Amino acid sequence: MKDSTKKIIYTVLIGLPVMLIVWSFSLYFFGCQTNNTCTGYNDAIRTPIPPFPPASLPVAKVGANAADSTPKCKITAVQLIGSWVDAGYPETDPFKFTDSKGTACVGTFAADIQKLFLTPNLWYDGAASCNTCHNSQLLPAYKSMDISTYAGILAGSNRADANAKGNDILGGGVWEKSLLKGMIFAPDGKTEINRPAMPLGRPATVPAEGPLLSAGSPEEQ
Ligand code: HEC
Structure with missing residues (x-):
């Protein structure tokens, strides 16, 4: 087997696992920062849901009552x-x-x-x-x-x-x-x-x- 062919095979055999390790570490690093507290979600970046405004309009009248709103x-x-x-x-x-x-x-x-x-x-x-x-x-x-x-x-x-x-x-x-x-x-x-x-x-x-x-x-x- 040619040396150059061996080189390619070794590079692939070693390079792939290394890339995998680096990739999963970077996931961990960017996901959990350096403090090692992966809680799975971040409260601060969730879209806040505003509380419902209290109902203030009078109940709409329908049918015969509608005309009687004066x-x-x-x-x-x-x-x-x-x-x-x-x-x-x-x-x-x-x-x-x-x-x-x-x-x-x-x-x-x-x-x-x-x-x-x-x-x-x-x-x-x-x-x-x-x-x-x-x-x-x-x-x-x-x-x-x-x-x-x-x-x-x-x-x-x-x-x-x-x-x-x-x-x-x-x-x-x-x-x-x-x-x-x-x-x-x-x-x-x-x-x-x-x-x-x-x-x-x-x-x-x-x-x-x-x-x-x-x-x-x-x-x-
Ligand atoms: C249960 C029967 C009855 C009901 C109901 C009644 N009345 Fe009378 N009304 C009488 C009687 C009996 C007299 C006579 C009273 C008397 O002895 O002076 C009278 C007399 C009257 C008089 C005087 C008439 C006159 O020339 O002497 C008026 C006005 C009158 N009522 C208006 C009303 C009104 C308005 C209502 C409703 C809010 C009403 N009545 C409900 C029995 C009733």
């Missing part, structure tokens, strides 16, 4: 009806009122007033709705009064028949003078006109001005 005003039932009467008790036009926080608000008969007469359990738990007793069947209805519709409220009480006008209960547009206020403003359950507070059977625990309600919406600036 903030409501807060006002007592008696003050709300009073504002509507003092505004000339409009049937469809909006009326203004100031809510319990002093916010200028607007409401309408259809959306805010009528339900106070039609909704059971509104004035207190267990309360019959006003129209249970005051409805379009004037003869059995108490005081021959129909409080369930706009026309009925305007026609008043003690009506002879469906076409007849009765006694005005809206004080001619002056809330303070109205019979309606007289019957529903009741400190400690007692009206100031010495008649039974409405809704009939109303307990003394109901606030003088009735329940605090969400009604109307803040007026546009």
Whole structure:
């Protein structure tokens, strides 16, 4: 065998293992530096995961609730009806009122007033709705009064028949003078006109001005 051929064979036989040793040592050296503490990973170079920001947006409303996102005003039932009467008790036009926080608000008969007469359990738990007793069947209805519709409220009480006008209960547009206020403003359950507070059977625990309600919406600036 030629010397040069032997040289190549020895070089390969010795060179390969040497390169392997050098290569694995360099892996160890660059991976673990010189302090010989190979922990397998390095905390500092990991991409930090930022903490999740706390949820701050209100829960999104869907479906029928989505349209109902305008903030409501807060006002007592008696003050709300009073504002509507003092505004000339409009049937469809909006009326203004100031809510319990002093916010200028607007409401309408259809959306805010009528339900106070039609909704059971509104004035207190267990309360019959006003129209249970005051409805379009004037003869059995108490005081021959129909409080369930706009026309009925305007026609008043003690009506002879469906076409007849009765006694005005809206004080001619002056809330303070109205019979309606007289019957529903009741400190400690007692009206100031010495008649039974409405809704009939109303307990003394109901606030003088009735329940605090969400009604109307803040007026546009
Ligand atoms: C359970 C039946 C009943 C319910 C419910 C009821 N009322 Fe009456 N209402 C009566 C009776 C009975 C009278 C007569 C009271 C009296 O003896 O003075 C009356 C009288 C009235 C009067 C006076 C009419 C007049 O000319 O003398 C008004 C106004 C009135 N109610 C409004 C209301 C309103 C508003 C509500 C709901 C908040 C209501 N009522 C709920 C039975 C009821």
